Amino acid sequence: MYRFQLASHGMGAGACLALSGIDMALWDIRAKAAGVPLYRLLGGARKGVPAYAGGVSLGYQPPDELVEEARTSLEKGYKAVKLRVGDSPARDIGRMRAMREAFGPSLEILTDANIGYSVEDVRRVMPAMDELAIGWLEEPFPAHDYRNYRSYREAKTFGRTPLAAGENHYTRFEFNRVIEDGAITILQPDLSKCGGITEALRIAAMASAYKLPIHPHSSMTGLNHAATIHFLAAIDNGGYFEGDVSRANKFRDELVANPGEIDKDGRVWPLEAPGLGLEVNEDFIAGHPAIEGPGYV
Ligand SMILES: [Mg+2]
Structure with a gap:
């Protein structure tokens, strides 16, 4: 696949996404043929994987509303949350400070700018x-x-936050x-984008040699969620699972059965049925044919 598509036609995202889906399906088939859940085929053990509340919910609300929205995730068991930043440095700092003051030092607060910052913005937010x-x-x-x-390399010099x-x-x-660049030290391959489970395993092994953790991006289907939990249960440098706390996501709730719930300790668990452990709802696919345009923005 690499030789004939990515290598000869360039590292286009489209070919890589398609490859990722095929690769994930093949791992599902292989584990089903072996009669074991995917994490066992990958050499993993049944273990809880720490999760953070991500998705798209924790955005640019006023600080008090953000705190209340985060509280609902914490009540479900989450011990970590990811805030969207990239609004303005001052307002972002206000939200982060409100969260820290509301929940204290034990809450893990992560942030995601979704490419919304300039280098100057990072210079302003990094001390906070x-x-x-x-x-x-x-x-x-x-x-x-x-x-x-004027890039990641310069931003890294502004502070200690990875x-x-x-x-x-x-x-x-x-x-x-x-x-090799050394500026980005939290690696977030998405199994449904980076080339699939096979490629994510290679990336994780490479990162392991550098003692770098893998915190996969996992939007947005239940298939990807389940595969990612299996993957995290099977690598030695796995970090957080990105829990999807968005209110409405048909690819999570209707394409497949729910791939698992957060437990009281803020962890998710790999499914025990063979393969990914999910059944795809073919009626849902038939009812939602592919259309032109973005599927996720
Ligand atoms: Mg992100």
């Missing part, structure tokens, strides 16, 4: 992120914005460069 013990700053800039100054990225990086070859 350090002070508030923010776990990471995700994607301040686009994936391609890595060369020299920079995270990976949901828009493809294959081990891009992750190899990310690791």
Whole structure:
């Protein structure tokens, strides 16, 4: 597949996404044929995987509303949440501070700018992120914005909060460069984008040699959620599972049965049925044919 598509036609995202889906299906078939859940086929053990409340819910609300929305996730069991930043440095700092004051030092607070920051914005927010013990700053800039100054490399010099990225990086070859650059130290490959489970295992093994953790991006189907939990139960440098706390997501709730719930300790568990452990609702697919346009923005 690499030789005939990605290698000869370039590292286009479309081919890589298609490859990822086929690869995930093949791992599902293989584990079903062996009669074991995927995590066992991958050499993993049944263990709880820590999860954070992510998705798209925790956005640009006023600080008091954000605190209340986060509280509903914490009441379900989450011990970590990811806030959307990239609004303005001052308002972002206000939200982060409100969260820290409301929930104290034990809550893990992560942030995601979804490429909404300039280098100057990061210079302004980083001292507060350090002070508030923010776990990471995700994607301040686009994936391609890595060369020299005015980029990830310069942002890394502004403080101690680690920079995270990976949901828009493809294959081990891009992750190899990310690791060698040294600016991004929280790696977030998405199993449904980076080349599939096979490629994510290669990326994780490469990162393990550098003692870098893998915190996969996992939007947005239940299939990807289940596969990611199996994957995290099977690698030695796995981090958080990105829990989807968005209110409405048919790809999570209707495409497949729910791939699992958060437990009281903030963990999710790999499914025990063979393969990914899910059955796809073919009627849902038939009822929602592919259309032109973006599926996720
Ligand atoms: Mg993100």
